[in-house]
Amino acid sequence: MIRPVPHVAGMAAYALADLGDPGTISLAQNESAFPSSPRAILAGQKALDQMPLYPDPEWPEMRAAVSEVHGLAPQNILCGAGSMELIGCLIRAYAGAGDRVLGTDYGYAYVASATAQVQADYVKAREIDLAVSVDDILSAVTTDTKIVFVCNPGNPTGTMIANSELIRLRENLSGDVLLVVDQAYAEFSDAVEHPKAIFDLVARGDTVVMRTLSKAYGLAGARAGWGYFPTEIAHEVRKLLNPNNISISSQAMAAAALRDQAHMQKVVQRTAVIRDTFSENCRELGLTVPKSHTNFALLGFESVEQAQQADAALRASKLLMRGMGGYGLSDCLRATICGEDIMQRCVTVLREVLS
Template sequence: MSVEMSKPVPRPGILDIAAYVPGKEHAPGVARVYKLSSNETPLGASPRAIEAFREAAGHLERYPDGQAIELREAIAAVHGLNPANIMCGNGSDELLGLLCHVYLSPGDEGIITEHGFLVYKIQIMGAGATPIVVKETDHTVDVDAILSAVTDRTKIVFIANPGNPTGTYIPVSEVRRLQAGLPKHVVLVLDAAYAEYVRRNDYESGIEVVSSNANVVMTRTFSKVYGLAALRVGWMYAPAEIIDALNRVRGPFNMNASAIAAGAAAIRDQAFVQEATSFNQMWIEKVTGAFETIGLKVTPSVTNFVLIHFPDVDGKRAADADDFLTSRGYILRAVRSYGFPNSLRMSIGPEEANRGVIEALGEFMGRPA
């Protein structure tokens, strides 16, 4: 006998999902606010990307190219890839969701790490599967912990490399060891959103691993170094069979025309990317050294943000620092939801903002920088 319902009811598990909550954007009562909570580039987008965006805006009556051919070919040219193995999406978040939609069913498991990007858990649960959270070591992905968590129900593994909000990474040798240890039917997702910032000889974004394996995909974004967060541009490099499967459920026009045009122009302007990464590297080193000088611990970062750890002392905890900084117009990201209740994540911002946070935290700690 069926039970009559008085209102629409989501399927089991949906209301158990904790919705993603972005970092705050406003500091009430403060005239000049610096938002350093979303890892946005302080240099903005390439002038070429802005020009392409404006040109595309002159044809708003037209549907966009459903295959995003111009963008896929531009990505392929820069990275030396086959455009047939590239899929573009409305931000890499869309692609992460499609992977879960296609490869997970109720009863399956998806492995994530304890400080991994919150969207992984949301998408796994949204597909009706169970997220399995494994411990990290020193705020870094632990390959052995992941392999130990694999069961007959495991269908997908997500790792952010580099990690967010930690800023840490694992070398390509560890990525290869992880792939080799997984069953061949398990999809390994390498989220390389911050790959452009990494300057380590033993790091590789995932392109090489995807090229030599049938169960590995790499996702990337234009929201960070390319400065196109407002347009939601992401892409994925994957084996042909995975691309084909996702294309069967992808929306027919999942990217808007301005995003496609701006993304293609942005990735062609690698001189602008070099300028952005050089600025970032200089300030990552400066803020890390400054924070350590005033008595704060900082997780070593290869990205465009730093994770700052505060003393477990009344009046000096992360929540206190957050209030102090916000009152002065500096918005950092509280990361309690990522498993860091006494830490803040700071994006590298413009020079005046970086210097301002250094000065403000020196005052907060009673040790002027």
């Protein structure tokens, strides 16, 4: 019998979303409620005649677009097949057996999977009231800690800490600890917290900032993300990236979407209106819903049983939210924000369950 190496055999597979029965509307994957930019679609279509060619491994247009939008040095931008690829490569480059990777209670679950792949230990710092606590992170750091991951805004909580807190965290971490700030949902909070303060940390040489086009830009299917890296760290991570990791059409779509900031901002604004209305409706039903800075809302029920009843009723109505048992929040469901009509259908079902 052919056997895998022991640490892979002992790993749990990364938990994929349950997409339900055919005809079910998914509110489980935090995809955009609205289409991507028409300019992005057109750019992708125009790129189709280049399919006999390999993608450019330097991502020139995508890099240039990120640089234009955020005022960043293009040589310090690395692009990945979603931010997941960049996270995995970072961990493989900077952690190994016996090392610790530190996240938080409700941080991005893929970080734990990527850590297990290199036989390092994934440890969680406590969050307080479903929000990242810088003091608890600092208390959890040991001499074995190599990387600290912070998801801000958070998933699945939707909560956010101020940029000043992230800066305080960086200033109080040792210089040999890599800080990774995952900002997958940052476009939903950039109007509140200007991103430059966090990007400026990269110049220190010990911080990486991640972003994706899967959420606010509506390009989850294109698998395009990027990160801003110190020069030395970018050099090492680049060794581990697939050299043709983002397709020609996806690179073209990503660049065009980034250059259509007006469309992205309109999506963010429309999503926020629907999200806040839905959240308030759920609070009026007696649910606990923390203020969200993302394209989803976390719904807290009185008990695990009540959450399960709601899940079953939603499924019966062909509506599927994401159960949060894997995060230790079995009394919660996470609802991706969709169109107003879908969110109202969810409220109707929840009202029936809670009455």
